[in-house]
Amino acid sequence: MQADIAPPPATSLTAAPPQRVSVRDAVLDLLRGFGIHTIFGNPGSTELALFLDFPDDFQYVLGLQESVVVGMADGYAQATHNASFVNLHSAAGVGHAMGNIFTAHKNRTPMVITAGQQARAILPFDPFLFSGQATELPKPYVKWSCEPARAEDVPLAIARAYYIAMQEPRGPVLVSIPADDWERLTEPVAVREVAHTMRPDPVTLAHIGDALDASQRPAIVVGAAIDRGQAWSEVVQLAERHNARVWVAPMSGRCSFPEDHRLFAGFLPAMREKIVQLLGGHDFVFAIGAPAFTYHVEGAGPHLPAGATLAQLIEDPSVAAWTPVGTAAVGNIRLGVQELLQRPAPRTRALPPPRAARSVALPPPAGERMSCAFVLQTLAELRAPDSVVVEESPTARPVMHGYLPMLQSETFYTMCSGGLGWSMPAAVGVALAKPQAKVIGLIGDGSSMYSIQALWSAAQLKLPITYIILNNRRYAALQEFAPVFGFQPGDKLQGTDLRDIDFVALAQGHGCQGARVTDATQLRDALQAALAAPGPFLLEVEIA
Known part of the structure; x- marks a missing residue:
């Protein structure tokens, strides 16, 4: 006869249910864990519930128009190297902000944008100031957008948005949040450690390093991703190691090399033929943290001077995909340049000719405007x-x-x-x-x-x-x-x-x-x- 075995006490098998908190408190705690204590916004009615009992450890930065709000958040995120948090109003507010959302996309700025939405209960009736296709409105200039299926999922959506925004290539994301979600109870969301950078493929980097070492007259073209990725000093070391002339890529939004440096050569314009002309004489061009190349007007002919080859180190695989020629390594700029610096020292090259000294700007004659x-x-x-x-x-x-x-x-x-x-x-x-x-x-x-x-x-x-x-x-x-479009001197524009x-x-x-x-x-x-x-x-x- 088998003896009966008494089950263990219920408390030993069943963990205590997690304490439930409001969606608002869960989101604010999540932001604290991400090191975010500033909210940029221009509030409307659908956002007011977020600000009930607004905590003392947060700062709300008010902008007087939504595009201004996103611009402020963009500068803040770039300068802190962390995602900024933005609060906009439904469809109209996101629409006002789209110009600078587009810029944040091009700047590769990490930004979590929340947009208010009308209460879930009245969404079937096309209510005043609702967003009919909230997740579609900001596309294609956000990396990800979401309107959670349940109020309880809002904190998880914010967490996912942050990790996506911070993953290279960084950029803005958007979460649409109905007005009545903030008071609902949900489970807290813990902050996780999620890698934001990817090391470039070592084999591809080795091929680039071999070509750089073998070149006679290398040129480096620097772009905004160098300063975004905090690789300034490493790029200076790489240029000095190879005595390579350094050009700034067209339309670069950041400073990526000291412009008083002996190796600094100048700025490339956004014109194919002029880029080829300025890079003439170089047999190897290495674009670091920059597209190769950004053009503003239609051009023709080759993308590089005769006899030159191109390599690129870029954090954005889409940029590597459209680059017309050359070898591309995709991954974090700083990690890639550090790996190139670990290679054996190359042979010594002579310094290239210095950049021509600029002229001195003179004051205007009396009564004329300044230049x-x-x-x-x-x-x-x-x-x-x-x-x-x-x-x-x-x-x-x-x-x-x-x-x-x-x-x-x-x-x-x-x-x-x-x-x-x-x-x-x-x-x-x-x-x-x-x-x-x-x-x-x-x-x-x-x-x-x-x-x-x-x-x-x-x-x-x-x-x-x-x-x-x-x-x-x-x-x-x-x-x-x-004049590019046929206007003649004196024509009225x-x-x-x-x-x-x-x-x-x-x-x-x-x-x-x-x-x-x-x-x-x-x-x-x-x-x-x-x-x-x-x-x-x-x-x-x-x-x-």
């Missing part, structure tokens, strides 16, 4: 080398390349997309992330009007930003580009003149100090005063 070159030359003389320039002045950028060199890592930001309206708010985000740095927003008059509301956020936060508005009273980039905008009044109306300078003899003193201001200051400079 952009004179303004930027003066700014270069006055600014601290570790000050951070956030630029959006398409006409001034080629001039900046000659007269305002960037000398240190993480001291230059601009948009990789070409879309305007990013840099005014991005300067706010960078200043929030780098509170000890002087941030200089170098903005064109036309560009500034896309997101002038950022001045209000800068004033409310009392940030040390000096905005310099280069006012030439026109969309000069369009006027200079017009519609919609490019900008008259009668008072930037000082706009600054003061948003709570910022402002001043205007028209006389070259007053420029130095005006710039010194603007740079010394402890809070936000707008200096309008009238240029030729």
Whole structure:
């Protein structure tokens, strides 16, 4: 007869159920675990439940328009190297923000965007201010989008969104959250360790290293992913190891090599034939952290000079896929360059010829407007080398390349997309992330009007930003580009003149100090005063 065996006490088999918390508390705890304590937003009715009993350890940064919100979050994420958290309003708010969501996509900026949605119970009735296809609206410029099937799944969706946003190539993601989800009870979600980088294939890197070692006259083309990936010093070492001339890739949104370095060669334009011309004489071209190459106008002919071969190290497999020629290694830039530096030392090469010295910009004759070159030359003389320039002045950028060199890592930001309206708010985000740095927003008059509301956020936060508005009273980039489309000198180009905008009044109306300078003899003193201001200051400079 088999003896009866008493079952063990229920408490020894059944673990206590996890404590349930509100979706709001679960999400906020998750953000804390990710090191996120700042929320950027412009709230609407469907977002209000998130802010009930808003915790003291979080900061809410208000932008006065959704595109401004995303621009601020982009600058902040780039400067902190962590995903930013954005809260937008339903379909209209996401629609307003799409210009800078596109830029965040091109900038490879990690960003978790939440968009409000109407309550689940009324979604079948097409309610006012709902988003009919919330997950489709931001595509294709987000890496992933989701509207969770249940309120209880919102924290898991936020966690997944963060890991996807941070995985290289980084970028924005979006989670649509119905208004009544925040109060529902759910289980907390623990933060996991998830790798964000991938080591490039060692065999492909070895082939690139062999070609680099064997080359006679190598050139390195650097791009934004170097500074994004914190590989500045490694790339400098690699260039010095091979005595390779270093060019900046077309339309690069970051500074990736010291522009006063002996090996620095200059900037490649976004034109195929000119790139081939400038790289002439090199037998091996190594693009690091950059597409090879970004073009802005139609071109023809080869992508490289005769006799040259191309290799590329890029964190984005889609970029490697469309590159027309050469060998591509895909993976983290810093890890890839470190592996190349571990190879045996190559033979010694002679230094290439130095870059031609730039000319000196002279002040204008009395009564004439200053040149952009004179303004930027003066700014270069006055600014601290570790000050951070956030630029959006398409006409001034080629001039900046000659007269305002960037000398240190993480001291230059601009948009990789070409879309305007990013840099005014991005300067706010960078200043929030780098509170000890002087941030200089170098903005064109036309560009500034896309997101002038950022001045209000800068004033409310009392940030040390000096905005310099280069006012030439026109969309000069369009006027200079017009000959490509057949315009002749003297032809009228519609919609490019900008008259009668008072930037000082706009600054003061948003709570910022402002001043205007028209006389070259007053420029130095005006710039010194603007740079010394402890809070936000707008200096309008009238240029030729």
